[in-house]
Amino acid sequence: MSEFERIGLEPARQLLEQGAAVVDIRDPHSFAGGHITGALHLDNNSLPDFVTAADREQALIVCCYHGNSSQQAAAYFADLGFARVYSLDGGYALWQQQYPDKIAQPTPQT
Template identity: 80%
Template sequence: MSEFERIGPEPARLLMEQGATVVDIRDPHSFANGHITGAQHLDNNTLTAFVAGADRDQPLIVCCYHGNSSQPAAAYLADQGFARVFSLDGGYELWRQQFPEQIAQPDPHK
């Protein structure tokens, strides 16, 4: 397995301010009900296109529910040639607690 780093929400937020990409690997329903602002949903259906089109030199932060499932996903993406891959410790749940203003919510009018 290739290398990735585990980071908490605060260093992840700083990386995002510097242009890091955030991918959320939770199920589509959970992602639709709220996610880190600017995150892209990534699943088996979108993975190939994402890997093919992504800038592999930009930092990449992988987010799941609590920071467990994101670790093997981060290792996989590092194996695909991404230079700097991070797994978000605490996942979406900890991010939501620490940065509630940086959560994209569903539009209640849809």
Template identity: 65%
Template sequence: MSEFKRIPPEQAQALRESGAVVVDVRDPQSFAMGHITGSRHLDNHSLHDFISAADLDAPLIVSCYHGNSSQSAAAYLVSQGFSEVYSLDGGFELWRATYPEETAQATPE
């Protein structure tokens, strides 16, 4: 795959169940208020470490607010060598409406 694919929450959930990594590119406060269970927050500070440690061949789902910013982030991750990248259509907002039981809040450190 040389480009990312846009997928609906149902397809993202199936990929999650088969081991896909989910990253969230929203701001830290929004991530703390709610995110896809098991997702990892990704920003400019954590991006390099994430790419360095990641399995570039593992499926990767990128989430944002509504599915717009995730497309830019997904394109960037493809350019960094990830081979199977997906952008979550509708973003976290549609995910939360579709799978409220698969939504978590960050725990205070």
């Protein structure tokens, strides 16, 4: 069984600047309301395609609301053979507070 690491906001931000991928496992409505810039929304429907196409050597940061559910998802990715998997401590809620300039905002509907 592979391992994942829990990661704080600043190390996660640095990894993202170095090209890490970030996946957001929150519900679609929450993701649409705002998410970490560059994050990919994953759910049960999109997961198989992501796993098939992903570079398993690229650092992967898993994000949820507060950093709890992301630990289970990170363990899942590690078990699938992803080499560097991280669960974001504090999740999107803390990221949004600390880095509001690194949030993709929703597009207003007209």
